[in-house]
Amino acid sequence: MKLNINVWRIIGVLALIFFVLIFFKIVIYLLISLVLFLLGSPVTYRLNRVKIGSKKIPNSISALFTLVLIISILFGFFYLIIPPLASEIDFLYGLNFYEVMHNTLNQFPSFKSLLLKFGSEEAIKQNVTEQLSGFMSANNIGFIVNNIFAYFSTITAGILCVLFITFFLLRDSNIVKESILVITPSGYENATSDILRTSKKMLSKYFTGLFLDMVIVGTTVLVSLSILGIKNALVIAFFASILNVIPYIGSMITVIIALTLGVSSCISTGSYELISPTIYKIFFTLLSINLLDGFILQPFIFSNSVKAHPLEIFLVTLMAASLGGVFAMVVALPTYTLIRIVAKEFLTHLKFFKKISEKINS
Numbered sequence: 001m002k003l004n005i006n007v008w009r010i011i012g013v014l015a016l017i018f019f020v021l022i023f024f025k026i027v028i029y030l031l032i033s034l035v036l037f038l039l040g041s042p043v044t045y046r047l048n049r050v051k052i053g054s055k056k057i058p059n060s061i062s063a064l065f066t067l068v069l070i071i072s073i074l075f076g077f078f079y080l081i082i083p084p085l086a087s088e089i090d091f092l093y094g095l096n097f098y099e100v101m102h103n104t105l106n107q108f109p110s111f112k113s114l115l116l117k118f119g120s121e122e123a124i125k126q127n128v129t130e131q132l133s134g135f136m137s138a139n140n141i142g143f144i145v146n147n148i149f150a151y152f153s154t155i156t157a158g159i160l161c162v163l164f165i166t167f168f169l170l171r172d173s174n175i176v177k178e179s180i181l182v183i184t185p186s187g188y189e190n191a192t193s194d195i196l197r198t199s200k201k202m203l204s205k206y207f208t209g210l211f212l213d214m215v216i217v218g219t220t221v222l223v224s225l226s227i228l229g230i231k232n233a234l235v236i237a238f239f240a241s242i243l244n245v246i247p248y249i250g251s252m253i254t255v256i257i258a259l260t261l262g263v264s265s266c267i268s269t270g271s272y273e274l275i276s277p278t279i280y281k282i283f284f285t286l287l288s289i290n291l292l293d294g295f296i297l298q299p300f301i302f303s304n305s306v307k308a309h310p311l312e313i314f315l316v317t318l319m320a321a322s323l324g325g326v327f328a329m330v331v332a333l334p335t336y337t338l339i340r341i342v343a344k345e346f347l348t349h350l351k352f353f354k355k356i357s358e359k360i361n362s
Contacts, residue, residue: 025158029161030165032162033162035207036070036166037169037173038203038204038208039070039207039208040066040067040069040170041170041173041200042204043069044063044066044170047066059171059172063167063170064167067167067170071163077238081235081238084234085235177193177196195341195342198344199337199338202305202306202341203334203338205305206302206305206306206333206334206337208305209301209302209304209305210302212301213244213293213298213301214241214242214244215241216293216297217240217241217244217297218237218238218240218241218244219237220292221233221237222234222237224285225237225282225285228281230281230282231261232262232264235261236254236257236258236261236262239254239258240254240286243257246329246330247317247321247329247330248294249329251290251293254286255282255283255286258282259279259282259283265278266278298310306333306336306337307359308336308337308340313333316332316333316336317329317332319332320332
């Protein structure tokens with residue numbers, strides 16, 4: 001009898017894996033919708049408690065308002081960022097790269113001397129021109145344009161699917177719970193209900209904390225770089241907040257993007273002498289903010305939201321990175337939280353799982 005139960009469990013796990021692989025896009029849409037649901041559910045919950053006269057606000061209206069609020073926030077961010085970013089890309093596209101390289105290298109004599117050991121300026125110019133001509137060929141541009149249109153249609157369809165799913169999750173908050181309980185084996189319904197309730201509470205706190213951390217980092221970068229007189233501070237702050245979702249690696253990518261935008265702004269005004277000071281300002285500002293975020297903000301916010309020690313969070317993130325790279329790092333903490341919640345219900349007889357789940361309140 002026990003063997004049969006184990007066989008059915010293995011079959012169930014294999015069926016789940018098969019479903020994820022076959023319907024990968026749908027699973028991604030569901031996961032994104034669940035994140036938006038966890039972010040928006042506190043707003044919907046409070047709206048549902050509001051009374052107009054003797055009547056409560058209908059669930060559909062509360063869900064729609066929350067969804068519109070989320071869309072408005074996202075649209076507001078992109079509305080502020082896209083115009084300056086498009087302008088910067090257009091500027092970079094029209095640059096005379098050889099002239100820029102020549103003027104820039106004149107600001108760094110030691111680096112220029114090192115580079116000239118590999119060939120004359122004329123040889124470097126010819127090599128750069130050939131590389132850029134090959135990259136900007138009609139075939140490459142046509143390929144890029146075709147892919148942009150293809151991805152645009154896919155992304156548009158995906159956004160509509162996510163919004164549709166999120167609306168119904170917000171409107172019928174118990175739909176996920178009821179769907180999971182339908183496939184839950186008899187006798188495990190109460191434990192599964194506890195898992196779902198605790199998961200919703202803790203993950204909602206986690207994603208709210210993550211959003212708060214993104215806002216704090218983005219605002220700090222914007223204010224700091226604006227005070228220092230760095231052009232494109234708003235665009236840099238946007239990338240700093242978005243890429244902050246990727247632990248550790250995201251901050252390094254932000255530095256590269258920020259330095260590129262900072263140097264580009266100096267080139268656009270012909271102020272080549274400001275390139276070196278701009279690099280120093282951006283690098284040390286972002287380094288300071290990232291250290292503050294990594295050692296103070298994130299440990300405080302995340303350890304309080306998922307009830308785990310900062311060192312525990314750090315080790316889990318590193319292990320996830322070694323197993324699955326950047327994507328695994330992003331999902332490591334919510335996944336680890338779910339594992340601890342499940343362990344709290346079913347595996348407390350094992351010393352290890354009892355230890356990692358002891359701070360979780362049902």
